Amino acid sequence: MTRMAFDGASRDEDARLLARYADGDREAARVLVARLAPQALNLARRMLGNQADAEDVVQEALLRLWKMAPDWDPGRARVSTWLYRVVVNLCTDRRRRHQPVALPDGWDMADDAPGAAAKMLQTARVAALQGALDGLPDRQRQAVILRDIQGLTNPQIADVMELSVEAVESLAARGRRALKSALGGMRDELGFADD
Amino acid sequence: MNWGLPMTDRRKDLDDAALERLFSAARGSAPPPDAFMARLVGDALGELEAQQGARLSASRRTPARQPLWARLGDWILRGAVPTGLAASAVAGLWLGGWAETAGYFSEASVAASPLAQELSYRFPELAGLLGGY
Structure with a gap:
């Protein structure tokens, strides 16, 4: 299981990448997406039991991250912790609005x-x-x-x-x-x- | 408590090892679709361009603040012309007053001078030129 963005050693790396992104580094955006999105998507899938909703939630959470990148305070929280919190909250809101749709068998299985x-x-x-x-x-x-x-x-x-x-x-x-x-x-x- | 699922006999509960195998199966989910990852990167780059555009417009609206030495130079240059005119006027008045008091000239001597006569002679002509006649 990949935990790159969530282990202790990577704590400063996500914040450093986010600072580089805020300075206009496009490659930093690609790296951050690769580090954060898979874990966030897996969390949202389990929370919602629905692939499309999970993708919407992760997209929304990351969009919030990009918007606040210029004002990010590294002393406040880890990037990954902040992202998980946003994903959990968005999933909770979405579950309150409507019940998850039943899934077809094998919807999230590896090939x-x-x-x-x-x-x-x-x-x-x-x-x-x-x-x-x-x-x-x-x-x-x-x-x-x-x-x-x-x-x-x-x-x-x-x-x-x-x-x-x-x-x-x-x-x-x-x-x-x-x-x-x-x-x-x-x-x-x-x-x-x-x- | 059963959370909407069939009630089971407590003796038939799953053990920790079996539950861990279910968790393990759930961890092996498919990787995110490529199109989804591309969409996320597109969002990030779009937002980056929007932020850079906003910063550029803001910098165009607000002129860059000059350094202190440059602002001081501007202030001195802007004040030099009116200060010089005022100083010249004050000096002229002081010299005129001093010369009259010291007896170098009088009202009558000025009126009788060739310059005063020339000016009085030429003034109507100059006034006519200025007035367009």
């Missing part, structure tokens, strides 16, 4: 999944997880996605969600319990019957 059976199983697992995530309360869903799928640490999630680390731990733990309970009845379909 190189090994073998047809394995691919079908993989598709079923992702679809089941997405369905269970959609059923969680907003804050639990956000905490679980940010930690268990996006791979952020609890302090990073606390920054994104503007909560204490303890609150994040509690939300993520409750979310995971709810997912395990909700998905327990699908063991056979998900290939966990023998576990």
Whole structure:
């Protein structure tokens, strides 16, 4: 899993790239898009369960980033944390406005999944997880996605969600319990019957 | 609590390892479509051009501030002409007053001088020229 834009070592790199962009460096824009967009899109996909809406949200969030680039204060927040926060908020707004549309099977699967059976199983697992995530309360869903799928640490999630680390731990733990309970009845379909 | 999903027996809950495998499957999503990435880069470059255009127009509207030495030079040059005229007028008045007081000339001597006579003779002609007659 790529975490280029979200690991500690890259903290200053995103801010440096953003400063270069604000100074007119077009290549910096391309690099920033490549570093930030895939992770942001994956987050929005999991939050919304819809590719088109997820793309709209990420496009809107990045547009806000470009607009504020000349006034960016590196001491305020990490670029990636700020972007995640905007994506989470935009997704929450969008979910409140309308319920996500049901997705076709395999809507977000990579093409190189090994073998047809394995691919079908993989598709079923992702679809089941997405369905269970959609059923969680907003804050639990956000905490679980940010930690268990996006791979952020609890302090990073606390920054994104503007909560204490303890609150994040509690939300993520409750979310995971709810997912395990909700998905327990699908063991056979998900290939966990023998576990 | 079941979040809209079928209620399951607690004993049949997924374990942590199985849940982690689901998360792992979700992490392996397809990469962003090329067209989408191109759209994002297009947005970034469009916004950059808009910002540069706005900065350019703002710099055209507001003339660049000159350095202090240049502003001081301008101020001195602008004040030199009126200051010089005023100083000349004051000096002329002072010299005239001093010469009259010292007895170098009088009202009558000025009136009788050839220059005064020439001026009085020529003045109507000059006035006519100036008036267009």
